[in-house]
Amino acid sequence: MAHRRVLWLSLACWAWWTWTWSFCGIRHRGAACGNHALPPGKAKLPIFGDTLEILNPKKMVTYQTERRQRWGSLWSTSVLFKKAVVITGQREMNLARKHESRPRAFEAFFPPHHQRLFGKMSLLVQSGAAHARLRRLIQSAMTPKKVEKYQAFIDLAVRDFLSSCRSELGHFSMTKKLQETTLRIVVQVLLGEDLAEDELDYLRTNLRIWGIGLLSAPLNFIPWSAAARAMRARGNVQKVLEKWISERSEKLDDTLLSQLLSATDEDGSKLSSLEVIDNVFTLVFAGIDTTASTLSSALLKLSQSEDLLQLLREKIADGEAQRSLEMFLTEILRTNPPAPFSMRLVREPLDLGNVTVPSGYLLVYGLGASLSDASCYENPEEFQWERFGNQSLTDSGAFGGGPRLCPGRFLASEAAQRLLAAVLAKDGFSWKLKQGQDLRQQYIPGLFPADGLIVDIS
C-alpha cells in the first residue's frame, strides 16, 4: 500500500515537473497555433487531463480500449499537461510512422531527469539524424545472424534458470526469477561470461534503485531523494560498464559488446565510448522487463489452460517447438503487450488524412489497443494460439514500428523461445500456482501479475 502511495506521489511530481519543463519547451520553441482539424475527445480532468489513466499501472490498456469505444480509433486529450492525440488504429499508425521517418518530424519525449538517467546519447532520447545513425550502428550488432552467435550465452542463462527453479523447496515468485534470468541473458550476451553471483547482485541492486528514480520527482539536489540515489546507482553501473568496455576493447569477439565496439557506419565512424555506455545501459533497461513480462504472461496463460499446455508439450516432443512456440508467443504479446504505449513530441504538423496533429502536441501511440483492433484481428478478445500461422514473432505489433521499431526483437524472440522450450521439454519442469494469489496483470513496468506469479515446482 505504502509502495503504491509512493508510486502515485512520484507520478504526480513527475507530471508536475514534466509540465514545467514542457511549458518552457513550448514557449521557447513556438507553440502550436492556427485552426487544425483535431479528432474528437474530452480529457477526463481539467488539469491532469487523462495523465493519471494513461500512466495508471492497472489501466494502461483498458484506458485505450474504453476511449476507443467512445471516440473511435483516435482522440484528443491532454497528457502530462500537454495537448495530445492518441492513435490506436493501424492506418493512422502507419501514416504517423511514415511521417516519423522525416528527420525533424518528431522528437523523443522525455523530461530532463529521464534524459540524465538514460544518458544523453541513449537511443531513447536522441531524435532525427543523430538517432538514425545510432540505430544503424546498434541494430547492426543485433541482426538475426548476430543473435545466432549469442545463442550459447542465452542457453547458459536458461540452464541456470532451470536449476535455480528446481532448487526452490516451496513457493517462489516466478516473476522475480524471470527478471533475474533476463538480466543474466542480456549481461551474458553482452559479455559472454558467466558473471559471478555477487557481481550480478550488484548490478541488479543498482538497476533497481535506478528504475525507482525513473518514476520519482527530479529532486537530484536532495542527496537522499530517489532521484539522487538513482543517479548514484547509474554512476555505479557506469563504472562497471567502463571496466567491461576497456577490457573488451583489447580482445574483440562474438559478444554483443564487441559487436557494438566494432560497428562501423557508412562514413567509417564508430560509436564513441559515451555512446556505447549510454546505449548498453539502454539495452539492459529495455531488454529485461519486456522479455521477462512476455515469459511471465506465457507461463500464466499455460497455468490456466491445461489443454494448451499439453498440446505445446506434445508439439515440442514431436520436434515442432519453433513454429508452435512462435505462434503462441506472438498471441501472448498481442494479448499482453509489455510496452502498451509510447509518446513523441510533434515538431512538424502530422497529417493523418482527415485530421492534423499540430506541432507542439504529444502523439501517443496506443499500442495496447491497436493489438485488439477488430478491423485487424478477428474476435480480438479471444486467445487463439494459432492466430499467427503466417507471421514471425518479430513482426508482432507489440515491438512497435517505424524508425523506433524495437532493435532487440530478434534477441527477445530467441531468448523467450529458448527458455519456454526448455521449461516445456520432457526434462523441463511442471509447476502449480499458489492458491488465492492476485493474478491480475499490471504494469510495473512490464506486465506482471500483482502478487508476482507465485508457483511451486517441488
Ligand code: HEM
Ligand atoms: C518481448 C520483448 C520486447 C518488447 C515487447 C519490446 C517492445 C518495444 C517497443 C514497443 C519499442 C518501441 C518504443 C517506441 O515506440 O518508442 C521498443 C524499443 C526499444 N527496444 Fe524493445 N522490446 C522488447 C525487448 C527488447 C530487448 C531484448 C532489447 C535489447 C536488449 C530492446 C531494446 C529496445 C531499444 C533500445 C528500444 C529503443 C529504440 C529506439 O528508440 O530507436 N527491446 N521495444
